[in-house]
Amino acid sequence: MLITKWRDRLNTKTRSFSPNEFVVPQDVKVVKLMLSINDSLEKGRKMKKLLLTAALSFGIATAANAQSVTNGSFELGPDPGSSFITLNAVDSSITGWTVDTGSIDYIGGYWPAEDGTRSIDLAGNSVGSLSQLIAGTVAGQAYTVNFWASKNPDGGDPLRTGTVSFGGVTLPFAYSDSNSLSNMLWAPYSLTFVATGSSSTLSFAADGSAGCCYGPALDNVSLAAAVPEPATWAMMLLGFGAIGLGMRRRRSTLALAQAA
Numbered sequence: 736m737l738i739t740k741w742r743d744r745l746n747t748k749t750r751s752f753s754p755n756e757f758v759v760p761q762d763v764k765v766v767k768l769m770l771s772i773n774d775s776l777e778k779g780r781k782m783k784k785l786l787l788t789a790a791l792s793f794g795i796a797t798a799a800n801a802q803s804v805t806n807g808s809f810e811l812g813p814d815p816g817s818s819f820i821t822l823n824a825v826d827s828s829i830t831g832w833t834v835d836t837g838s839i840d841y842i843g844g845y846w847p848a849e850d851g852t853r854s855i856d857l858a859g860n861s862v863g864s865l866s867q868l869i870a871g872t873v874a875g876q877a878y879t880v881n882f883w884a885s886k887n888p889d890g891g892d893p894l895r896t897g898t899v900s901f902g903g904v905t906l907p908f909a910y911s912d913s914n915s916l917s918n919m920l921w922a923p924y925s926l927t928f929v930a931t932g933s934s935s936t937l938s939f940a941a942d943g944s945a946g947c948c949y950g951p952a953l954d955n956v957s958l959a960a961a962v963p964e965p966a967t968w969a970m971m972l973l974g975f976g977a978i979g980l981g982m983r984r985r986r987s988t989l990a991l992a993q994a995a
């Protein structure tokens with residue numbers, strides 16, 4: 736009976752077949768293979784979607800990297816001349832920055848800046864602070880605030896302390912080198928914070944550790960998305976390992992289906 740049907744199929748080019756006629760071992764193999772290929776393509780599409788999602792996540796991390804401090808070196812603003820000018824709260828004439836409390840000195844030629852020709856004494860003729868709103872931060876992302884600090888040498892040797900705030904968290908910093916107006920001995924600082932919202936206020940403040948008028952000096956402020964902790968890297972590597980393993984397993988399934 737089966738042989739008759741196959742002979743009929745071979746002898747006829749135009750007649751159509753009932754579905755049952757295809758259910759012979761050879762056809763089952765072909766259908767299985769086609770289903771398997773279709774399944775793999777579907778899984779491939781899902782994998783592509785997954786990889787795209789992962790790529791987008793990295794895109795967000797890259798976008799976070801792009802956040803920067805406006806006028807972090809304080810080079811843009813009113814001309815402080817060969818000495819300095821004092822700016823009171825709530826002055827916002829230094830591009831990107833606002834004096835929030837007390838006063839600060841905007842230093843020109845009075846002492847050498849760490850970068851460019853201008854810097855800040857965080858205590859003007861009173862203890863001061865200044866801030867900037869950083870837009871586009873990602874909640875949960877760690878950021879490192881980098882800056883250079885020194886002190887107003889006119890206040891003598893006493894230790895200068897101040898604070899840095901970012902996203903509502905405040906951390907202290909201290910400077911104690913014996914510097915002079917001709918040799919400021921600027922030192923680099925890095926403090927890491929975790930953003931809690933889509934914008935974060937970055938601020939620097941003197942705390943009056945050397946009286947009213949001789950504060951910590953500040954220059955060359957920058958911001959960078961902090962590198963993930965080792966545990967986070969481990970999780971990411973495990974994730975990529977699982978994706979790789981899944982792809983290999985699917986390739987093997989397809990190869991087996993083709994070989995069957």
Ligand SMILES: [Ca+2]
Nearest residue numbers: 808850851853
């Ligand atoms: Ca500068």
Ligand SMILES: [Ca+2]
Nearest residue numbers: 856858859948
């Ligand atoms: Ca001062």
